[in-house]
Amino acid sequence: MKKVLVVCGNGLGSSFIVEMNVKKILAELGIDAEVNHTDLASSKSEQADLYIGAADIVEQLNDGTRNVVGLNNLLDNEAIKDVLRSNL
DSSP states (O other): OEEEEEEESSSSSHHHHHHHHHHHHHHHHTOOEEEEEEEHHHHTTOOOSEEEEEHHHHGGGOSSSSOEEEESOTTOHHHHHHHHHHHO
């Protein structure tokens, strides 16, 4: 099963909202994946198939080995849908 990790600065507000939207969109697309949210510091030690978050934060995870996608608008569900279709 694929794992999606939604990341924000504190791991409380925006990442939780995006996590809920990701789960809803995955259900619409019929894709089975584990989805969690966390803060930036914790995400550096967690393994996932896809890391999603605000572009200015999640890009700090891009070490050339992780699949990292930054969103310009965290509430743009069409952009999230495109990211999930392209990366899972």
